[in-house]
Amino acid sequence: MSRRSGTLHLNAFLMGVGHHEAAWRLPESDPFAHTDVAHFQELARIAERGKLDSLFLADSPVLWNNVGRRPSGALEPTVLLTALAGVTRHIGLIATASTTYNEPYNLARRFASVDHVSGGRAGWNIVTTAGADAARNFNLDDLPAHRDRYERAAEFIDVSRKLWDSWADDAPLGDKAAGVWGDQDRIFPPGHVGRFFKVAGALNLPRAPQGYPLLVQAGSSEDGKELAARYAEAVFTAQQTLAEAQAFYADLKARTRAVGRDPDGIRILPGIVPVIGATEAQALALEDELDRLIRPEYAKRQLATTLGIPPDDLDLDRELPAELPDEDQIEGAKSRRTLIVTLARRERLTVRQLIGRLGGGRGHRTFAGTPEQVADAIEDWWHHGAADGFNIMPPVLPSGLVAFVDHVVPILQRRGLFRTEYTGRTLRDHYGLPRPANQFQSGAAVPVPVP
Amino acid sequence: MSRRSGTLHLNAFLMGVGHHEAAWRLPESDPFAHTDVAHFQELARIAERGKLDSLFLADSPVLWNNVGRRPSGALEPTVLLTALAGVTRHIGLIATASTTYNEPYNLARRFASVDHVSGGRAGWNIVTTAGADAARNFNLDDLPAHRDRYERAAEFIDVSRKLWDSWADDAPLGDKAAGVWGDQDRIFPPGHVGRFFKVAGALNLPRAPQGYPLLVQAGSSEDGKELAARYAEAVFTAQQTLAEAQAFYADLKARTRAVGRDPDGIRILPGIVPVIGATEAQALALEDELDRLIRPEYAKRQLATTLGIPPDDLDLDRELPAELPDEDQIEGAKSRRTLIVTLARRERLTVRQLIGRLGGGRGHRTFAGTPEQVADAIEDWWHHGAADGFNIMPPVLPSGLVAFVDHVVPILQRRGLFRTEYTGRTLRDHYGLPRPANQFQSGAAVPVPVP
Numbered sequence: 001m002s003r004r005s006g007t008l009h010l011n012a013f014l015m016g017v018g019h020h021e022a023a024w025r026l027p028e029s030d031p032f033a034h035t036d037v038a039h040f041q042e043l044a045r046i047a048e049r050g051k052l053d054s055l056f057l058a059d060s061p062v063l064w065n066n067v068g069r070r071p072s073g074a075l076e077p078t079v080l081l082t083a084l085a086g087v088t089r090h091i092g093l094i095a096t097a098s099t100t101y102n103e104p105y106n107l108a109r110r111f112a113s114v115d116h117v118s119g120g121r122a123g124w125n126i127v128t129t130a131g132a133d134a135a136r137n138f139n140l141d142d143l144p145a146h147r148d149r150y151e152r153a154a155e156f157i158d159v160s161r162k163l164w165d166s167w168a169d170d171a172p173l174g175d176k177a178a179g180v181w182g183d184q185d186r187i188f189p190p191g192h193v194g195r196f197f198k199v200a201g202a203l204n205l206p207r208a209p210q211g212y213p214l215l216v217q218a219g220s221s222e223d224g225k226e227l228a229a230r231y232a233e234a235v236f237t238a239q240q241t242l243a244e245a246q247a248f249y250a251d252l253k254a255r256t257r258a259v260g261r262d263p264d265g266i267r268i269l270p271g272i273v274p275v276i277g278a279t280e281a282q283a284l285a286l287e288d289e290l291d292r293l294i295r296p297e298y299a300k301r302q303l304a305t306t307l308g309i310p311p312d313d314l315d316l317d318r319e320l321p322a323e324l325p326d327e328d329q330i331e332g333a334k335s336r337r338t339l340i341v342t343l344a345r346r347e348r349l350t351v352r353q354l355i356g357r358l359g360g361g362r363g364h365r366t367f368a369g370t371p372e373q374v375a376d377a378i379e380d381w382w383h384h385g386a387a388d389g390f391n392i393m394p395p396v397l398p399s400g401l402v403a404f405v406d407h408v409v410p411i412l413q414r415r416g417l418f419r420t421e422y423t424g425r426t427l428r429d430h431y432g433l434p435r436p437a438n439q440f441q442s443g444a445a446v447p448v449p450v451p
Numbered sequence: 452m453s454r455r456s457g458t459l460h461l462n463a464f465l466m467g468v469g470h471h472e473a474a475w476r477l478p479e480s481d482p483f484a485h486t487d488v489a490h491f492q493e494l495a496r497i498a499e500r501g502k503l504d505s506l507f508l509a510d511s512p513v514l515w516n517n518v519g520r521r522p523s524g525a526l527e528p529t530v531l532l533t534a535l536a537g538v539t540r541h542i543g544l545i546a547t548a549s550t551t552y553n554e555p556y557n558l559a560r561r562f563a564s565v566d567h568v569s570g571g572r573a574g575w576n577i578v579t580t581a582g583a584d585a586a587r588n589f590n591l592d593d594l595p596a597h598r599d600r601y602e603r604a605a606e607f608i609d610v611s612r613k614l615w616d617s618w619a620d621d622a623p624l625g626d627k628a629a630g631v632w633g634d635q636d637r638i639f640p641p642g643h644v645g646r647f648f649k650v651a652g653a654l655n656l657p658r659a660p661q662g663y664p665l666l667v668q669a670g671s672s673e674d675g676k677e678l679a680a681r682y683a684e685a686v687f688t689a690q691q692t693l694a695e696a697q698a699f700y701a702d703l704k705a706r707t708r709a710v711g712r713d714p715d716g717i718r719i720l721p722g723i724v725p726v727i728g729a730t731e732a733q734a735l736a737l738e739d740e741l742d743r744l745i746r747p748e749y750a751k752r753q754l755a756t757t758l759g760i761p762p763d764d765l766d767l768d769r770e771l772p773a774e775l776p777d778e779d780q781i782e783g784a785k786s787r788r789t790l791i792v793t794l795a796r797r798e799r800l801t802v803r804q805l806i807g808r809l810g811g812g813r814g815h816r817t818f819a820g821t822p823e824q825v826a827d828a829i830e831d832w833w834h835h836g837a838a839d840g841f842n843i844m845p846p847v848l849p850s851g852l853v854a855f856v857d858h859v860v861p862i863l864q865r866r867g868l869f870r871t872e873y874t875g876r877t878l879r880d881h882y883g884l885p886r887p888a889n890q891f892q893s894g895a896a897v898p899v900p901v902p
Contacts, residue, residue: 031625067633073656076564086537136651174482182518200587236497
């Protein structure tokens with residue numbers, strides 16, 4: 001392998017009792033754990049034991065699918081991550097929230113609050129939220145156009161950064177003798193007037209320990225990549241093959257450079273679903289057991305929706321229809337639809353096989369093997385320009401996270417690829433990224449106040 | 452005193468380092484504690500040691516006043532209360548949130564999430580948010596009309612209750628053998644279409660331990676009282692005299708009866724700022740010390756805004772001007788403006804004296820005395836039809852809460868007026884209120900699942 005210096009970054013993507021849609025049917029699983037804070041507190045402690053960089057929660061403000069299919073609903077991520085902050089000391093906490101269905105003042109404040117409460121460990125996964133069903137929960141009849149959602153997202157981030165910078169770090173004085181608590185001249189009201197938002201006043205919260213939360217992005221459409229290049233400090237992405245991952249990595253680093261940012265200022269983490277066994281046979285047996293527990297009828301309906309065709313056009317024992325609507329005609333999650341079609345065509349999967357692959361990792365790379373093999377798979381991509389780290393998506397929780405932390409992490413540590421202790425306090429520290437300077441203050445970045 | 456059976460309810464209204472605006476200048480106060488989660492965790496533990504019913508956080512999405520005046524900004528209440536849930540087991544957690552500047556789907560979900568995470572201890576103080584400055588943080592040029600804000604609030608609560616009831620309590624099945632996680636027929640999408648909101652789909656979270664959070668209301672304008680009568684289960688109110696408090700109490704109970712609700716289903720808690728000393732002289736000395744630490748120039752400006760006049764029309768050493776704009780001409784917090792003018796006229800206060808009174812409790816009743824005297828003041832109103840309990844507003848935190856919990860609560864307990872142990876698990880249990888039945892299910896209320 002070619003050599004690469006530094007170490008990799010690992011994020012634990014937490015989802016209910018696991019990323020595999022049938023995980024809840026295993027004897028070991030509590031089918032109601034996905035709304036049980038104690039379950040997530042256990043996961044957070046396990047991930048911190050493994051010195052992982054961060055925890056991540058996906059989200060969408062909509063009840064997906066049929067509740068018959070799998071555990072449905074989720075605790076709101078900023079609430080849940082605050083509860084996890086209370087039982088951890090170091091690990092980062094990344095919550096998904098939509099720019100289409102929130103107001104900047106409220107959301108910027110909520111993330112700044114999580115950053116204060118956690119001592120500088122908050123991250124925001126910025127999403128524009130695909131799907132007409134979500135739009136219909138927010139006074140709309142249909143999903144806004146893809147381009148409009150991304151333009152709103154960019155302005156939303158601009159406004160949020162103005163709000164996060166609306167207090168100089170040294171605006172609070174606490175001068176009891178003079179009776180002057182803060183310096184009003186070091187408050188910078190945004191006075192923002194844009195296409196989507198008018199936000200006049202300063203945030204009602206002093207600047208956060210990290211300045212502002214780590215900005216994370218996860219959509220891989222053209223618009224999504226442009227947004228990431230401009231704003232993101234970490235990117236989660238679904239990539240099936242080394243070649244695809246290398247192309248994505250090179251493309252996004254180049255786009256980041258093209259907008260005048262340091263390409264090292266954006267960490268790219270493809271997802272991996274590690275199905276871990278003491279032997280390769282055991283890993284494959286677990287994967288097989290999980291796939292056999294999928295009930296395909298729900299997944300078939302969802303697949304048809306994603307592809308923009310009627311469910312009856314899909315036959316479980318045949319490949320996808322030769323003719324499918326173009327990506328351009330779909331207003332939903334474009335990159336996900338493209339990924340699914342590419343995977344199905346490349347490997348000539350039947351609909352049933354495709355559903356099995358998607359049920360395991362929803363389009364992310366699934367890798368079944370021993371801890372040594374999983375570590376090799378991670379090192380391979382990391383050494384070959386495909387990843388700065390990985391978004392770890394255990395198929396079953398907590399057991400899959402325990403297996404990763406207790407058996408894969410030590411191998412990565414022995415190889416010098418991963419930290420053995422936390423060396424910083426904040427999420428940005430873990431990702432090796434600087435605390436951002438305040439855009440309204442001249443001079444260099446202000447040191448992080450120790451909470 | 453006339454006899455009254457039952458016991459009273461006590462809520463701890465937490466505000467930074469105390470309700471007195473100069474509390475931060477005392478030697479004992481940490482001027483940065485208002486954004487320090489550890490400070491609030493200490494307060495929560497003290498209040499729970501005193502067996503209080505609940506904690507309460509006020510809020511407004513705006514940076515008030517000049518930051519020179521006092522500790523400014525606040526952690527977002529649902530985030531902060533989630534952090535407090537982690538260090539307590541029984542005490543209720545009531546967060547303020549605006550119906551004017553939120554969307555029902557997001558807010559209903561966040562409160563349901565806090566209720567899940569806390570095991571049924573969430574409450575929502577419903578406010579419509581006065582002030583043009585807040586409006587200008589949310590795409591508006593000015594505050595919406597008072598009546599429109601209250602009509603939106605009513606529809607917001609209706610939609611929220613539909614969302615909270617959009618899952619039958621028994622919709623989750625967890626049937627692993629059949630591969631059926633939930634019963635789609637027991638999901639009830641609101642399909643709401645109203646003047647202010649269209650919300651089609653069910654909440655993405657199973658029904659909460661309390662069904663929905665305790666609904667609290669705190670505005671005392673005509674519109675506010677009508678909203679409380681229709682929806683509120685607890686009401687916080689500012690009342691200066693026994694006669695005024697009795698009139699408010701009788702009026703609100705009558706309005707509640709008039710809309711067909713049981714008047715016992717709404718708990719009325721006037722605020723009290725207890726300035727506690729081992730002797731009456733010590734209490735008065737503390738009150739005097741605090742008032743002398745107020746810098747009147749900030750307060751004068753705020754008072755002028757509330758009254759709708761230029762600051763120069765106020766003279767610190769004279770009474771309020773004889774001519775003031777009518778309540779009807781003011782679009783802000785009407786009941787607060789009326790309370791201030793009534794107080795000033797009745798007691799013929801100079802502007803400086805009025806500022807002192809408002810600085811202590813912002814229009815709430817301030818009472819300085821020994822623990823025995825404070826207990827008497829509480830018992831008096833409770834026995835005479837003025838209160839079902841009290842909203843305790845310590846002038847200095849944590850010391851004022853410690854004094855109340857350690858010295859006043861034991862007296863109330865000895866008199867049989869207050870619980871000596873928690874007897875229930877949820878916030879509604881503490882207030883003696885039933886878990887609401889699901890409006891979309893026939894039959895009686897479903898028992899609370901034990902978390």
